[in-house]
Each structure stands twice: as C-alpha cells, then as structure tokens.
Amino acid sequence: MARDGHAALETRSAMDVTNATVFITGANRGLGLAFAREARLRGAKKVYAGVRNTGGFQEPGITPIRIDVTDKASIAAAAELAADTTLLINNAGIAALIDGPLAPDVEAQSIRMFETNYYGVVRVTQAFERTLLAKPHAAIINVLSDIVWLPRPYLTPYAASKTAAWSFTNQLRFHLRERGVQVLGLHVGFMDTDLTNGIDVAKASPEDVVRQTYDALAAGKSEIMADKGTAVLKGTLAAEVPGYITPPPGL
Numbered sequence: 001m002a003r004d005g006h007a008a009l010e011t012r013s014a015m016d017v018t019n020a021t022v023f024i025t026g027a028n029r030g031l032g033l034a035f036a037r038e039a040r041l042r043g044a045k046k047v048y049a050g051v052r053n054t055g056g057f058q059e060p061g062i063t064p065i066r067i068d069v070t071d072k073a074s075i076a077a078a079a080e081l082a083a084d085t086t087l088l089i090n091n092a093g094i095a096a097l098i099d100g101p102l103a104p105d106v107e108a109q110s111i112r113m114f115e116t117n118y119y120g121v122v123r124v125t126q127a128f129e130r131t132l133l134a135k136p137h138a139a140i141i142n143v144l145s146d147i148v149w150l151p152r153p154y155l156t157p158y159a160a161s162k163t164a165a166w167s168f169t170n171q172l173r174f175h176l177r178e179r180g181v182q183v184l185g186l187h188v189g190f191m192d193t194d195l196t197n198g199i200d201v202a203k204a205s206p207e208d209v210v211r212q213t214y215d216a217l218a219a220g221k222s223e224i225m226a227d228k229g230t231a232v233l234k235g236t237l238a239a240e241v242p243g244y245i246t247p248p249p250g251l
Helices: 003-015 028-043 072-081 106-133 155-180 207-220 227-233
Strands: 021-025 048-051 065-068 087-090 136-141 181-187 223-227
Touching: 003 021, 021 106, 028 048, 028 087, 028 207, 048 223, 065 072, 065 136, 072 106, 087 106, 106 136, 136 155, 136 207, 155 181, 181 207, 207 223
Parallel strands: 021 048, 021 087, 048 065, 087 136, 136 181, 181 223
Antiparallel strands: none
16 A cells, blocks of 8 residues: 555656746756756746856747856845746756775865765755745756766766765655655766766767656656666666676676
C-alpha cells in the first residue's frame, strides 16, 4: 500500500511544462538555454532566463532576469521579479580540471565549486520556496551529474559539489513531497556545451537531455538518467563492485 500511495502521490504532483512559468538559472548558453528554448516550444506561459548579465541576451519569447547564484541580494531580487514561477530549474554550474584529489589547489577549487554548484542551488531554492508553495502545481528540477558515482580524479572538486547537490535534492524531495512540489533530479554525463570544450569524450546533446527531462517531469518521475552511460553507472550501485569503485568498461 505504501508503495502504491507513493506512486499515486507522484502522479498527482506531476507537472507538464505547457502553461508553466519557468525560471532557469545559468540560462545564457548550453543546457540552460536549451531548457529555455524547449519550454517555449512546449507552450510554457512564460520563460525566465536567469543570467549574470542581461545585456545582449536576445531570445524570442524568453525574458532575461539578472541573477548571480553566489549573491543573495541578486537572488532575492530575481525571485521577487519572477514571483509567478511554477517551475524552477537549478542549472547554473561551474567546473574546472585539477591534477587530482591531493592537488595543491583542491581546497580553493572546492570552495569555488561549492559556492555555485551546491550553495547556489540551496540559496535559489530557499528564495523561491514561498512562491512555489503558493502555487497549486509546482516543481523543481536540479541539474546533477553522473560524476556523483564516477571516479574522475581530475574533477574532484566538481564531483564533491555535485554529490552534495544530489544529497540536498533527495532531502528536498522528501521535504516537499507532501506540500505539492515535485522535485526531479537530472543525472547526466558530459554534454556538448562550452563547459566541456577541450574534453575529448563522448557527449550527449543538450537538446535531447532537455526533452527527456521535461518528459520525465510530466511522467511524475523523481530522477532521470539522461544518457546511456549514466543509466549503466546507476545500475551498478547494488553490485558487489559498484561503478564508483571500478567503472564499467567504456565509462
């Protein structure tokens, strides 16, 4: 019964992008811009692009709003301007390569990553909490990563920050479930964006990732593994030797 009730609750709270008012952080390019464009194509009532600099942003049907996820004042101002938001997408993120988990700059880079990739998600979600709770249907999408299960020493600070964001997402989902706010965690590997320029690996299409994510939201899902590698990796977690100890071949 508990399992059936849980599934029914997710179905009731499932949210379609059509007629939603969407706010996306880090929407000036890459995955964030793909989220904004696809929301408009799917008939969103309004799409806000959260960007650090609104100058020069020109996308038909998309309204830019200044936001710096490391600055509480700009977050509060953005939340006030976009008080009609029904779908919040925490997408803003940064990454950097280092020599490994014991590199001299690991602490400095970790602090920088956490400020945006973890605390940024927390700050923005806090700022939009009242707005979302006041709506009959509301949702949050947090952009996470397969890096939470995949050992890549050169991405140690990024991995730690995304793992913290994953944990926060799980706590947030449980906290908001009975308050009518759906929380979806998007896990994905490398995507073909500016963030991964210079990294010679297979990359997913941001547009395809966005389509899968919006479909998962409408289906009432709590998580989406948006590429094959991420799905394979997640499937190893119950194995005797999971992927975070020995990654599957090809990952």
